[in-house]
Amino acid sequence: MSEETVRTRADLVSLLTTAAEIEHSLMVQYLFAALTMKQSTDEGVDEGLTEHQLIRVAHWEKQVLAVARQEMEHLGLVANLLTAIGAAPSLTRPNFPYATSLYGHRMALTRFSQEAVHKFACFEMPQKGDDVITCPSPPDPSDPGPASIVELYTAIRDGFCTLAAQPEPLFLVGADHQLGGRALGTDFPRVGAMGGGYDVFMSTVTDLPSALAAVDLIIEQGEAATTEGDEGHFFAFKGILDEYSTLRAEDPTFEPARKVVDNPTTDAGQGVSTLTDPMAVACAGLFDASYRSMLRFLLRLLMSTDESPEESSALTAVAFFPLMTMVIRPLAEVLTALPAHSPDDGWRAGPPFALDGSVGFLPHREAAWAVLEQELSELARLAHDVAGMPGAPARLGYIARTIELVGLRFSARIANAGAGSPSGSSSAAGAGS
Amino acid sequence: MMDIHFEGWWQCRFATDPDPTDDPRGVSGPTFITPGEPVFDRVIRFQDPVAPRWPFDEKIGVTVRAVTIAGVDHRESALIGRPVDLLGGPQFTQRNLVLVDQPFQVLIDPFDLQVGTPESVLLRRAALWDLTRPDLTIEDVFLDEALITPRMNTVAIQSAEVAEATGILDYPGYRRERLAALTERRRTVTNPVEQAALERRITALDDDAILTGVRLASEQFLGMQVTYDFLLNGTPEVVDGTDVLGGTVGTSQPWGLTMWWGGYDVDTLCGYVRGTLTVPFVADPEPPRA
Numbered sequence: 001m002s003e004e005t006v007r008t009r010a011d012l013v014s015l016l017t018t019a020a021e022i023e024h025s026l027m028v029q030y031l032f033a034a035l036t037m038k039q040s041t042d043e044g045v046d047e048g049l050t051e052h053q054l055i056r057v058a059h060w061e062k063q064v065l066a067v068a069r070q071e072m073e074h075l076g077l078v079a080n081l082l083t084a085i086g087a088a089p090s091l092t093r094p095n096f097p098y099a100t101s102l103y104g105h106r107m108a109l110t111r112f113s114q115e116a117v118h119k120f121a122c123f124e125m126p127q128k129g130d131d132v133i134t135c136p137s138p139p140d141p142s143d144p145g146p147a148s149i150v151e152l153y154t155a156i157r158d159g160f161c162t163l164a165a166q167p168e169p170l171f172l173v174g175a176d177h178q179l180g181g182r183a184l185g186t187d188f189p190r191v192g193a194m195g196g197g198y199d200v201f202m203s204t205v206t207d208l209p210s211a212l213a214a215v216d217l218i219i220e221q222g223e224a225a226t227t228e229g230d231e232g233h234f235f236a237f238k239g240i241l242d243e244y245s246t247l248r249a250e251d252p253t254f255e256p257a258r259k260v261v262d263n264p265t266t267d268a269g270q271g272v273s274t275l276t277d278p279m280a281v282a283c284a285g286l287f288d289a290s291y292r293s294m295l296r297f298l299l300r301l302l303m304s305t306d307e308s309p310e311e312s313s314a315l316t317a318v319a320f321f322p323l324m325t326m327v328i329r330p331l332a333e334v335l336t337a338l339p340a341h342s343p344d345d346g347w348r349a350g351p352p353f354a355l356d357g358s359v360g361f362l363p364h365r366e367a368a369w370a371v372l373e374q375e376l377s378e379l380a381r382l383a384h385d386v387a388g389m390p391g392a393p394a395r396l397g398y399i400a401r402t403i404e405l406v407g408l409r410f411s412a413r414i415a416n417a418g419a420g421s422p423s424g425s426s427s428a429a430g431a432g433s
Numbered sequence: 434m435m436d437i438h439f440e441g442w443w444q445c446r447f448a449t450d451p452d453p454t455d456d457p458r459g460v461s462g463p464t465f466i467t468p469g470e471p472v473f474d475r476v477i478r479f480q481d482p483v484a485p486r487w488p489f490d491e492k493i494g495v496t497v498r499a500v501t502i503a504g505v506d507h508r509e510s511a512l513i514g515r516p517v518d519l520l521g522g523p524q525f526t527q528r529n530l531v532l533v534d535q536p537f538q539v540l541i542d543p544f545d546l547q548v549g550t551p552e553s554v555l556l557r558r559a560a561l562w563d564l565t566r567p568d569l570t571i572e573d574v575f576l577d578e579a580l581i582t583p584r585m586n587t588v589a590i591q592s593a594e595v596a597e598a599t600g601i602l603d604y605p606g607y608r609r610e611r612l613a614a615l616t617e618r619r620r621t622v623t624n625p626v627e628q629a630a631l632e633r634r635i636t637a638l639d640d641d642a643i644l645t646g647v648r649l650a651s652e653q654f655l656g657m658q659v660t661y662d663f664l665l666n667g668t669p670e671v672v673d674g675t676d677v678l679g680g681t682v683g684t685s686q687p688w689g690l691t692m693w694w695g696g697y698d699v700d701t702l703c704g705y706v707r708g709t710l711t712v713p714f715v716a717d718p719e720p721p722r723a
Contacts, residue, residue, distance in 0.1 A: 051468040051629035065461040199646035231643045321529040330453045398455045412576045
């Protein structure tokens, strides 16, 4: 267990970078688990649940997806904290599985199960209180990493207080270069409150109070939120665990998730499940390409230096709703219904969320935009190729068309913004239809 | 001019963000299917709803409520009470901000309005994106501002006009009352599928207490008003074999349409529409008096 003490800006940047990696990793693990859950008892896809069980499973999926969105919010807040003190936001993390200091767990992509939810509850567990649960492994005292998320953010909080009290200015970059709730469409003004659209409360950081408010929100949302209409991640997971036990007691065969392999990948490696079914391999490749593209858009947005508000809006308009909700999520859902192996042994595939060295900041604005535009075009071609494979799920066609339309809009916005599009278009008439 | 005023409840079974628009069942957004219902099809229905939910199962239907000719109310018009329909499987097309720039911009495509029925009196006309290319869809033109802008809606939230039309004056209270009504109803139904459907809806309404995003979206939908004002420019169809209209409708001129949509209830998947179709009209000459 670490006893982190922040003495310099570099110390604080290091802690925040660790926090970004953890938030990113948790978000992906929660998403993965949620998207393995069974979905239907009709339309010829009976997954072995009763209507009552399916209602509870759908409710859990909704809760876990909401938690995942708040982890995304945490990642965004950490990026703003880094930006505010003149550092670079980070979207890197190791590929799954890997060891972590958090409660001695491993960061791993596993399907929704009692064990998985128990692990998630451990990640989010408060340091104090009567509602703690027993985690399987105690924190390793020799591990230099944080033993808990609360410990990490407490050190970050103290670090901001320490450095802000020193004569050198701590906050160097203004809100114009950060991601706020207004730009994301999550601000929701009402009496005494702001934010909350899609369960996300995004804010910018300009001084010590706003930095502490961001850190406190992250801690609160994990432990036990005091925000209206938000029960906190730990209690959400604990509630699911309790209900899970009840359903399992009623029906010992109850299995809420599809039989999805752990840590799916298109490569070989230790602790991973290598996909071999051709359709699954193709979909997983498309998924990872889409995920990495989304991260490159996000990085350019989070590190925008001389983008105009309109240009930042164009980046937002690709990364968030279009790629996250219309490509990443449905592709993951498609994958968890596909055979993992050929011949089919009953195991299902899943989204690998694999990173490679290509997810780095594109530093030159005009070149970056040209690269991103080209990438969307290549992604659309790949998606159409996969959707055209024999036996491809019908949903892939809709996803491919979506990527194509996203690319066309991005090109048009580049042309309108005068950002030097190599192939800007103002009309989509007949395009690819 | 003849102004045909219509209104009523419509149904649209569709997933809303943050669910993907092609989500067949609804998970993380405020809309969802219940046990016993078919998957979402995203079609807007003015008539003949699919698996309508209590207490809206008897309410859905858009009809002509009033007719004015040259500004004069014609309470005896044969059009009053006739059904109004949208044909061709219209959808709210947005693809989660892929086809539009801003939240709450919602384009309806295709748009083919019919007043009345072919068996009696009928006025029907579509709005085409480009008169010269009638087969174009929203996906072909979404970047062409000149074609898109006329069909774009304006938005008001917490609309008083919607509240007065729907009777939904207190959004959280409306959902609390629905929760209580469904809970009460669950005690009386015996059909297991209906019980499960009610359980699904009750669970979603219960979530208002713990999921801020879904609650805010649900309440926002209840008060939202999207307003359109555009021309119907397709080939018109007028059927009035027995001259119940009492005059002639112009067919070489575009027809005007103004309407608002709002009060969408995510629990019943229904919303309200109020609009006016304006058509050129010349009344028959008065018969000579004996």
